[in-house]
Amino acid sequence: MKRKVIFYFMIIILLTLGLVMLGFVTGIRQYYYQGIVNTFQNHVESVPSVFEKQTNLSNTDLRAFSDEIIKIYQLKGSELQLLKRDGQLIQSSTGFYGDKNYSLDPSVLALKTINKIEENEYSGEKIMCVYTPLTFDGQVIGILRYSTALTKVNSLIMSLLGYGMIICAVVALIVFMLSLHLGKIIVTPLNDIISFTNKIAAGQYKEKIEKVYPHEFGEIAKTLNYMGDEILKTDRLKNEFISSISHELRTPLTGIKGWIETMQSPNEMTDEELRFGLKIINGESERLINLVENLLDFSRYQADRINLNISKFNLDELIREGAFQLQKKAEKKEIRVIVEAIPFIFKADRDKLKQVILNVLDNAIKFSYKDSSIYVTQAVNNNSVIIQISDSGIGIKEEELEYVMRSFYKIDPKSIGAGLGLVISRNIVEMHKGTIQIESEYGKGTSVIITLPLIE
DSSP states (O other), X not given: XXXXXXXXXXXXXXHHHHHHHHHHHHHHHHHHHHHHHHXXXXXXXXXXXXXXXXXXXXXXXXXXXXXXXXXHHOOTTSEEEEEOTTSBEEEETTSOOOSOBOOOOHHHHTTOOEEEEEEOTXXXXXXXXXXXXXXXXXXXXXXXXXXXEOHHHHHHHHHHHHHHHHHHHHHHHHHHHHHHXXXXXXXXXXXXXXXXXXXXHTTOTTOOOOSOOOHHHHHHHHHHHHHHHXXXXXXXXXXXXXXXXXXXXXXXXXXXXXXXXXXXSGGGSOHHHHHHHHHHHHHHHHHHHHHHHHHHHHHHHHTTOOOOOOEEEXXXXXXXHHHHHTHHHHHHTTOEEEEEOOOOEXXXXXXXXXXXXXXXHHHHXXXXXXXXXXXXXXXXOSSEEEEEEEEOSSOOOGGGTTTTXXXXXXXXXXXXXXXXXXXXXXXXXXXXXXXXXXXXXXXXXXXXXXXEEOOO
């Protein structure tokens, strides 16, 4: 990429300098050549007419005045030739002339001065030829042809061109050095970023971009470092999550397997022990079923394979139904579930919304102290329904609040199902275009606020 940056910069600057030099050479050449033309034209206009006392002129008369015309209109450093209107040579300031005709531009006969770049027939060098009309009484009676060598002028133009090329070379060198520096500024951070992303892709999440870069590259580096930190946290949570699942699955399976092995020798067990073993097996089986169902729900929501079945229902009845369903669990811990809900017809997926209420309420029961109260309230405003479930339990530490709704995170290492339930609840609420917010103070309790928009 560095080579491309330098290459493109040099192409741009060389094209620019080339265009500048082309314009410079064209302008300088036009300036000097036009200066020669103007010199001859101004000289002709400044010379007094030799025909002031004449009333009539013919070709014979013009030839008669040719010596005087050549003498008066002659300009040092150039050759002057007097031509007829048809281009025939009458006389030359060099004294060498013969029967020669020149091709004239019709514009000369229309009182215009014309210049041409021609070649000296003897030396072969380039010459500037200026054709200017010789007038009498407003009529063109002859043509003055000035010619001068362009050797010195072209030499001067080439010298100026050489100076211009030197300046362009210096500018190109400066731009080349700047492009090297700019390429380094661009490519070095990119190489560091590419190296960092390759390490991240290889699972080296602890790597950092240590160098501090200015402007956008600095922001990119900060963002990538933050991304690496978040991936590292998520990876740790995932590993802990997998470890917890393994433990959660192993514990009930070990209990079930142990009691089955014990029950293979029923003669050695009393009826009470048999009933106790069956109870343990049943409880552990329920625990496994709940865990697997939570995991299945979690995977479905993560893969966006869940569709909503929207219908109208009594929201207050749904809330009371959920509270009643968990009443026995709450009573075992001597916890009171107090519902404050007003009759209201709501439009949503009833079963999934019930799952949210059960998940949140189940968590509140799990983490509430014995002989405490849980309040479930429901309120309606113009645009939404608000369901709040508050407990006075153990609460959540402030540093953990931002993570509790993330995948793989669990508040209590011994309660994997609780973490999954919150994530599933968040997904359900978000599918309804709503929000779920957790407010908690460690040691004093937690409030979960579910806000759902009204659907027309």
